[in-house]
Structures are given as structure tokens and as C-alpha cells.
Amino acid sequence: MSVVLGLNAYHAGASAAVIVDGVPVAAIAEERLNRIKYYARFPTLAIDRCLKMAGLELSDVDAVALGRDSSANRSKKLEYAVRNPTKLLNLVRTKSSRSVLDDLKPLFAREFHVDPERLRFTQHNVEHHLAHTASAYFISEWEKAAGFTIDGSGDFVTCMLSDCEGDTITVRQRVYVPHSLGSLYTMVCQFIGYGKYGDEGKVMGLAPLGQDTYADVFADMVILTDAGLELNPKYFLPFGSSQGMAIDDRGEMAVHRHFSDYMVELFGQPREPHTEITARDQDLAFGLQSMFESVYFHLLGVLHGMVPVDRVVMAGGCALNSVANGKLFDATPFRATCIQPGAGDEGLALGAAFYVSNSVLCEGSRYVMHDAYLGPEFDEAHIQRELDRQRLDYIRLDREQLVDETADEIAKGNVVGWFQGRMEWGPRALGNRSILAHPGRPDMKEILNSRVKHREWFRPFAPSVLSERQAEIFEYDHPSPFMLHVYKIRPAWRARLVAVNHVDDTGRLQTVARHENALYYDLIQAFERRTGIPVVLNTSFNENEPIVCEPSEAVDCFLRTKLDVLAIGPFLCRKTPRRP
Numbered sequence: 120m121s122v123v124l125g126l127n128a129y130h131a132g133a134s135a136a137v138i139v140d141g142v143p144v145a146a147i148a149e150e151r152l153n154r155i156k157y158y159a160r161f162p163t164l165a166i167d168r169c170l171k172m173a174g175l176e177l178s179d180v181d182a183v184a185l186g187r188d189s190s191a192n193r194s195k196k197l198e199y200a201v202r203n204p205t206k207l208l209n210l211v212r213t214k215s216s217r218s219v220l221d222d223l224k225p226l227f228a229r230e231f232h233v234d235p236e237r238l239r240f241t242q243h244n245v246e247h248h249l250a251h252t253a254s255a256y257f258i259s260e261w262e263k264a265a266g267f268t269i270d271g272s273g274d275f276v277t278c279m280l281s282d283c284e285g286d287t288i289t290v291r292q293r294v295y296v297p298h299s300l301g302s303l304y305t306m307v308c309q310f311i312g313y314g315k316y317g318d319e320g321k322v323m324g325l326a327p328l329g330q331d332t333y334a335d336v337f338a339d340m341v342i343l344t345d346a347g348l349e350l351n352p353k354y355f356l357p358f359g360s361s362q363g364m365a366i367d368d369r370g371e372m373a374v375h376r377h378f379s380d381y382m383v384e385l386f387g388q389p390r391e392p393h394t395e396i397t398a399r400d401q402d403l404a405f406g407l408q409s410m411f412e413s414v415y416f417h418l419l420g421v422l423h424g425m426v427p428v429d430r431v432v433m434a435g436g437c438a439l440n441s442v443a444n445g446k447l448f449d450a451t452p453f454r455a456t457c458i459q460p461g462a463g464d465e466g467l468a469l470g471a472a473f474y475v476s477n478s479v480l481c482e483g484s485r486y487v488m489h490d491a492y493l494g495p496e497f498d499e500a501h502i503q504r505e506l507d508r509q510r511l512d513y514i515r516l517d518r519e520q521l522v523d524e525t526a527d528e529i530a531k532g533n534v535v536g537w538f539q540g541r542m543e544w545g546p547r548a549l550g551n552r553s554i555l556a557h558p559g560r561p562d563m564k565e566i567l568n569s570r571v572k573h574r575e576w577f578r579p580f581a582p583s584v585l586s587e588r589q590a591e592i593f594e595y596d597h598p599s600p601f602m603l604h605v606y607k608i609r610p611a612w613r614a615r616l617v618a619v620n621h622v623d624d625t626g627r628l629q630t631v632a633r634h635e636n637a638l639y640y641d642l643i644q645a646f647e648r649r650t651g652i653p654v655v656l657n658t659s660f661n662e663n664e665p666i667v668c669e670p671s672e673a674v675d676c677f678l679r680t681k682l683d684v685l686a687i688g689p690f691l692c693r694k695t696p697r698r699p
């Protein structure tokens with residue numbers, strides 16, 4: 120038996136994953152366990168939980184694969200530091216603070232109170248973007264594909280273009296700091312008042328409300344080149360090696376100011392968070408998303424020129440831009456995508472582990488990811504204890520009753536917390552830690568926001584659709600099992616799906632095939648029998664916090680918010696006064 124433990128540590132989205140004989144058996148981000156969003160220090164709890172899920176001890180681990188390699192691209196880092204002497208010290212500081220990762224055994228011994236002599240693993244440091252590429256390629260069913268990874272930055276690289284074949288990833292092109300599409304997105308998001316780490320998705324939802332007012336300015340921000348892209352420095356503050364990010368005392372990501380005074384000269388003062396969103400801010404969001412798409416498709420075009428195949432595997436924070444992903448079949452020569460569900464940096468743990476298993480140890484077993492359910496699950500007794508502890512009234516149902524009663528509740532217009540099976544890997548709730556609602560009720564978006572989610576008014580909610588019905592409802596039939604593509608909704612369905620139909624008549628869909636999640640599939644089908652709609656509204660099970668992981672967190676969220684129903688394991692609870 121071969122055990123590879125993958126890690127993303129001291130970087131946003133700290134996480135762990137365990138691969139046994141080439142097959143992932145467990146993966147989880149630290150934020151789900153310590154409840155600190157995008158936690159960016161060491162994933163102690165995630166490592167412990169992954170090993171427990173796998174039924175293994177630390178001493179069983181043969182290899183630890185870390186999704187970073189501080190020695191990678193060293194000459195480029197030095198070249199940049201010499202050109203920007205004020206950043207040289209920053210580079211040295213960053214290096215010394217992270218040298219703890221150079222030898223993981225003492226760190227493991229300390230964190231897990233074990234004798235270092237019992238740790239027999241070999242350590243492999245995998246360059247950030249190689250780990251991203253591996254995270255997507257080694258879950259695909261393809262023996263040959265183009266590799267496209269893109270983000271703010273990692274190991275001084277912001278985009279990697281590669282040729283993936285068999286067990287080998289051959290890097291064809293790197294784009295280096297400071298030329299970063301991710302940083303461009305972050306800069307404008309920050310300017311319009313969405314400056315927290317991870318806010319980029321909100322601005323993607325805001326974009327279609329704007330107009331094409333600032334195309335000239337955005338065209339001046341980015342120069343497209345044969346090698347990729349260059350940013351025009353006058354819009355940006357110069358970055359250090361950390362690309363304008365730092366980890367604060369709580370382990371959260373702090374985003375430093377990215378925009379220059381020139382942005383203020385052009386557009387006036389930046390928007391303060393939580394103030395009114397003006398036409399300027401909407402138009403900036405529109406221009407940003409348009410420019411993002413232009414650059415994204417340009418880079419994909421460059422990649423296709425190097426690796427002329429139909430298939431592209433994708434990861435990195437920018438690959439979470441589901442709007443661009445939904446358009447790439449028209450805008451690029453690629454005909455099929457495989458995007459890692461943990462496309463952001465949490466996915467590095469799985470990617471590094473895959474890289475070591477496939478490309479370093481050459482274990483020769485290829486795995487195809489059909490679902491993202493790699494997290495913890497809880498047995499009936501555990502769930503029942505929690506319901507009793509919280510003095511909830513509940514009924515126990517068999518599988519068919521659970522599906523029918525839940526479908527009845529959704530069809531009636533009630534909002535259901537749905538907690539089943541293993542938690543999803545990656546940032547999306549995919550029908551195991553989801554809040555579900557009727558997609559055809561005009562008031563449902565408002566109900567969800569006022570009662571549970573408290574999100575910005577402009578952000579759309581997502582549809583989960585039976586896979587066989589996708590092409591009838593959406594304009595593309597390329598599957599989106601991990602909710603990473605936005606497609607136009609066909610005119611005949613727009614009014615029937617009003618709560619998931621965004622202002623530009625699109626939806627960020629999850630296609631649900633029965634072999635991926637039979638219980639969720641059956642629930643959607645039961646809802647269709649009642650309403651004629653083979654779609655449910657699916658949003659993550661949380662209230663401004665990381666998605667719930669444990670039954671206790673689901674029950675707390677149910678009690679704290681105005682969710683109507685909780686369907687947790689085989690138990691159904693309706694919102695009634697709690698037992699004495």
C-alpha cells in the first residue's frame with residue numbers, strides 16, 4: 120500500500136488530502152474544521168481528520184507532498200527583487216518565515232506529539248502551479264490534454280501553460296509576478312469595495328449590471344503578448360514577493376492595497392465597503408469581467424497554439440471564474456474542460472499528492488473524479504445525539520420518505536437545510552451540505568437573503584439540474600458537475616427558473632448525474648414530479664461562515680436562521696418550538 124499525504128500550508132486555503140494507491144480517500148480544507156475562512160497557516164486539524172477518514176496513522180504515510188517549492192523560479196524572484204530594491208527585504212522575510220516547511224518532520228512531531236523517529240515519510244515540494252495542473256489533469260479521464268492554471272500568484276508564477284500526457288506534465292510557459300490576471304481582478308475588486316480575500320466571485324455577479332463604459336481604461340491596463348500578458352504598472356502599487364497578501368495573527372489572509380493613486384485620479388475615491396454601489400462601481404465590474412475574459416481567452420489561445428488538442432484541464436483561483444468558463448467553448452478552440460472542484464489554493468493539497476503519486480513515484484494508477492465527496496460523514500447515531508442534545512423535534516424517515524417529504528417541502532416554498540453523506544471538497548456545496556429551495560418562485564431570492572444568507576442583493580443563486588435535462592434548459596450540454604460553468608438559460612425556461620436566472624439570463628449550474636449523487640438526483644426528480652421543474656435552487660449550507668461540516672454546525676445554523684426545515688441524515692426537523 121502506498122500512502123501520499125498532500126498539503127497546502129502557510130498559504131490561503133490550507134488543506135490536506137490523502138491518496139492511497141493513487142486514489143484519493145479523504146480531502147478537506149482547514150477552514151471547515153477551525154471555522155476560519157481561507158485559513159492560511161498549518162492544516163493540523165485537516166491532516167488529523169484526513170488520516171482518521173482514511174483509517175491511517177502518521178507513521179503509515181510514505182510520502183508528504185507539499186504544494187509549494189520555495190526554490191522554484193529563484194532566478195526570477197531575484198531578478199525582480201534587484202529591479203525593485205525595496206522589495207528585497209520582503210523576499211528575505213518571506214523566505215525565512217516559511218523555511219519551517221523545508222523540513223516537515225520536526226513540525227509534524229511538534230504538531231502531533233509524535234516521536235520524529237516514527238515518521239518515515241519522504242518529503243516532496245511541488246511547485247505551486249504544477250500542483251494546480253496536477254490537481255486537474257490527474258482527475259480527468261484523458262491521457263492527453265492541455266494544462267491551464269491561473270491565479271494571483273504562487274511560487275512567483277501567475278499562469279502556467281503545459282502539455283499533459285500520460286504521467287508527465289511538461290511546462291511550456293510560465294507568466295511571472297507581477298504580471299497577474301488574478302491580481303488585476305483583486306485590484307479592481309478592492310477599488311470598488313470588495314477587498315476581502317475571496318470577494319472576487321461577488322464582483323463577477325455584479326458585472327452584468329454594469330455598462331461598457333471603461334473599455335479604453337481596461338485596454339490600457341493589460342498588454343497581451345505572445346508569451347501571455349503584461350500589466351501596466353501605473354495602475355498598481357508595486358508588489359513584494361507575497362503579491363500584496365499577508366497572513367494575519369488569526370491565520371486569515373490580509374489583502375494589502377493593490378491600486379495606485381492613478382486609479383484615484385481617474386475614478387475618484389474608492390468605494391467604502393457596505394456603502395451604496397454606484398453606476399461607476401457597476402461599470403468597473405463590467406469592464407473588469409470583460410477584460411478578464413479577453414485575457415483568459417487570449418492565454419487559452421496561446422496554450423492551444425502550443426498544445427493543439429481539444430481538451431483543457433484547468434485550476435487556480437481564476438479558474439473559478441465560471442462566467443468565463445461558460446464562454447470558452449465559443450471563444451477558444453477547446454471543446455472540453457476538466458476543472459478541479461477545489462480549483463483555488465485549497466486544491467493544492469490534492470494536486471501535490473497526485474503529482475507525487477503519478478509523476479514522481481510513477482505509481483501508474485490513474486483516477487477519474489466523478490464526484491467531490493471526499494470530506495467527513497457522520498453516522499445516524501451521531502446525528503441523533505446532536506438533535507437530542509439541542510432538544511429538536513424530529514421524525515426518522517426511510518430513504519423514499521425522506522426524498523418525498525423534502526421534495527414536498529421545497530415545492531411548498533419552504534427553505535430546506537440538506538445535510539447528507541460526505542462533505543464536498545472545494546468551495547461549492549454540491550448537494551451534501553446545501554440549502555435547497557424552489558427555483559421558480561419570484562420571491563425566493565429575497566426570502567433566502569432576508570432569512571438565511573444575508574448576501575448582497577445582486578448575487579445570483581445557483582441551479583442544480585438533472586444531467587439528462589441540461590440541454591433542454593441551458594444553451595450548452597457540456598457537463599458542469601462541480602458548478603464551475605455559467606450558461607445562458609433558454610428563453611422557455613427563464614420565467615420558470617426566475618429565482619436562479621441572473622440579470623443576464625444565465626445560471627451557474629451544477630449538473631447532477633445519478634451515478635454522482637443518487638440521493639440528491641432522486642430528490643430533484645421527486646421535485647420535478649411535483650412541479651414539472653427538474654431543477655432545485657442550491658446554495659451553500661452556511662450563514663456568512665465556512666460551509667457547515669459537522670451535524671452540530673448544521674443544527675446551529677438551522678436554529679440561528681429562519682430555515683424552515685432541516686433534513687439531516689434520515690431525520691427531518693420542521694421549525695417548531697424546541698422541546699422543554
Ligand SMILES: [Fe+2]
Nearest residue numbers: 270273435464
Ligand atoms: Fe494558486
